[in-house]
Amino acid sequence: MKKTKLLLLILLLSAAGTYAQVGVGTTNPQGVFNVDASKDNAATGAPTVAQQANDFFINAAGRVGIGVLPGTNKLLVNGSGKFTPTTTNDGAGEPVSIEMYGKAGTGTYTSVGGIKLSWYVATGGIDILRGPSDKGVGLGFSIASETNVTSEAMRISATGNVGIGTTSPTEKLDVTGNIKLSGKLMPGGNAGTTGQLLFSQGTSAAPQWISPSVTNLPTFYSVDGVLAGNRNVVMEDKTIIFSTDNTKVNAYNIDSGTFSLDALNDRVGIGTTSPLAKLDVQSSVKEVARFTSSQTLNNFSHVAIGNASGSWAKLASGSGAFAIRNYNTDATVFYSDLVSGNTGIGTSSPSTKLEIDSGTADDSGLKLTKLTSASVNTSTATTAALGVNASGKVVTMGTSKRVDSVATNGVVTLPVAAFGTYKVTVSGSHGNYKTFADEYLICYANTFVKITAVHLSSAYSNGTTSIATTPPNTDSFSLTPGHGIYKLTSSMVYGDQQCNLVATALTNTEIISIKTQVLW
Known part of the structure; x- marks a missing residue:
């Protein structure tokens, strides 16, 4: 066995020294070392792309190509690749893998490959996203949730826009969701100062930090606006309440009754939260209301009162007076001078x-x-008759008193306040009998008062004395000039009796004594 291995090594070294290239499965090696796993490379020339897909290459520059001829990088791979690094952080290792892959895209900004990052069965990674043409590429960053659901968390489009929570960012940073910021917000490199607000400068400029004011901070306090719901506005120790409930009696309120608007019944209250009239004013001080006009001293300020169809009146005040006038003609109906009291x-x-x-x-x-x-008049109290003098003033004409059931020879006294001429008349129904009244005259110094007896019906004569019906008569006398009041007493009896007329001076000039004789 050892001899066989030694022989193979000698042959390989001999071939390397002879050809300077080694081919495994091919007689046409590309580079110093070429493995043709499918043995489909041509005998001459470079293999096709399909033939390279199952080859392994090492060229003279030491660059490696897997599935493709070596390029300018140390390693060039055509196809998927997976790396399972060994970790020793806990002494036992973690099942981590890194896989590079390619795939066919299905449209613009879809994945055409990428790097898959796995831990146990959870998988995230970076996808290569094709652009609208072969010159655009974007990146998609995926994560796996705690339930191992893989989803894209962030994307960088071919235009350079970054999207978080969105796959179609339209701005440099496009976020769908909440943003929490613990550092500075610096539009245009400016973080602003304490109390400033960030204001938009339009679509073509960065927002700016601006100190708020009535001019640059429009609110419903400075411009017209609409309240979206119930609002309470607190000003130091006072509160303004706005309510959107128009069925409430106290829908709008300032300081709990200082001013109240009853939106349900269309009423306004001042000093009350439950007005009972169109304007209901309740005050804890004597001055309930005060109206002031900017008119001059001689011009009156007016308050008009009326209805839709009737005549209006106006309350007028000015120059120390109060008046009620006709609204249309300004004619005075009532006038009170507050200075003179008239x-x-x-x-x-x-x-x-x-x-x-x-x-x-x-x-x-x-x-x-x-x-x-x-x-x-059923009263027996002393009264005075009224009259009008030359200037139109009402004055008393004297005193009078009602006397009921005066007995024969009864005396009634009336107090008077000044000298004058007084005539007392006694009237009543007495059947066929006569009622006589005494008449009184005042005689002043250096004057003569002539007393005349006049018969009220036909002239009368008893054969000695005749009394006519008009003065002068046949029987008269004069009082001696003096100062005092004289009482004239007359008496009569039926038959041939004589009629007597007597003048008597009274000592008390302020008392008139009335003597009435009813004879029968």
């Missing part, structure tokens, strides 16, 4: 505490609906 109805210049201008001559403009001339 109030006018139908006039804007009242001269007394209450002045009424009816707008019509001889019409006071004052009506007492429940009190008429037919009304019966």
Whole structure:
């Protein structure tokens, strides 16, 4: 056996020295060593691509070709290859393999081969992706999940775009999924400063870091916008509440009742979160509302009140006065001077505490609906009649008193405040009997007061004295000039009795004594 091996070695060395090339399975070796596993190489010339596929070559430059003639690299392989390195990290080794393979592509950016990286049965790797032509190539990086599902995690296209989570990146970095950044974000090499925001500069420029302001940071506080949902805006110790629920009574609220909008019932509340009217103002201070106009002192500020179909009124205030006016004509209906305290109805210049201008001559403009001339005064308290003086002011005309059931020779006294002429009238229904009243006159110093008796029906004569129906009559007398009040007392009896008229001076000039005699 040893002799046989020695003979074979001598023959090989002899052949090498003779031909300088060794061919195994071929008489036409390509290079210093050529193994033709299928023995299909031609006797002359270079083998075809198909014939090279089962050959092993080593050329004079020491380059190796497997399945292909050697190229410019130390090793050139045409076909798949698998390497199983031996590891000793834990003393027992790990089942790791590296496999290079090729495959037929099925379209643009599909795999035409690559390197398969395996550990146990989990497989990842790098795929070579063909481009849209024979001049483009991309790379696909695959991983295996913990359940051994292989999927592409990242891709570099032939255009240089990198995609993470996407197989068709359209930008230099195209990520589908979340991004977590622990370092600086530096667009244009600038990381910005504290408090700055990143603003887009359009499609052709990198974004920039800019300090926020009302001008470069448009929000719904500075421009129109739409709130997408409920929002609470806190300003120091105050809160503004915005709600998208239009069925809530308190949908929009500032500081829990300072201002409230009832979107359900179209009401506004100030000082309340549940307004009961279109505008409901509730205040804990005396001044509930205040309206101020920029008009000059003599111009009034107005608040209009009315409805869609009726006449409007306006509340006017200014120059220390308050008024209610007709909205269309500006005519004054009510006016109150807050300085003098005078109030006018139908006039804007009242001269007394209450002045009424009816707008019509001889019409006071004052009506007492429940009190008429037919009304019966049941009170026995002292009252005074009213009248109008030359300037239109209402003054008292004297005092009066209702007297019920005055007995025969009864006396009623009325207090008076000033000297004057007073006439007392007694009236009533007494059947066929007569009611007489005493009349009183005041006699001032240096004057004569003439007392005249006048018969009220036909002239009368008793044969001695005649009394006419109109003055002067046949029987009169004069009072001596003096200062005082004189009482005239008359009495009458039926039959042929005499009618007496007596004048008596009263000492108390502020008291009128009424003596009524009912005779029967």
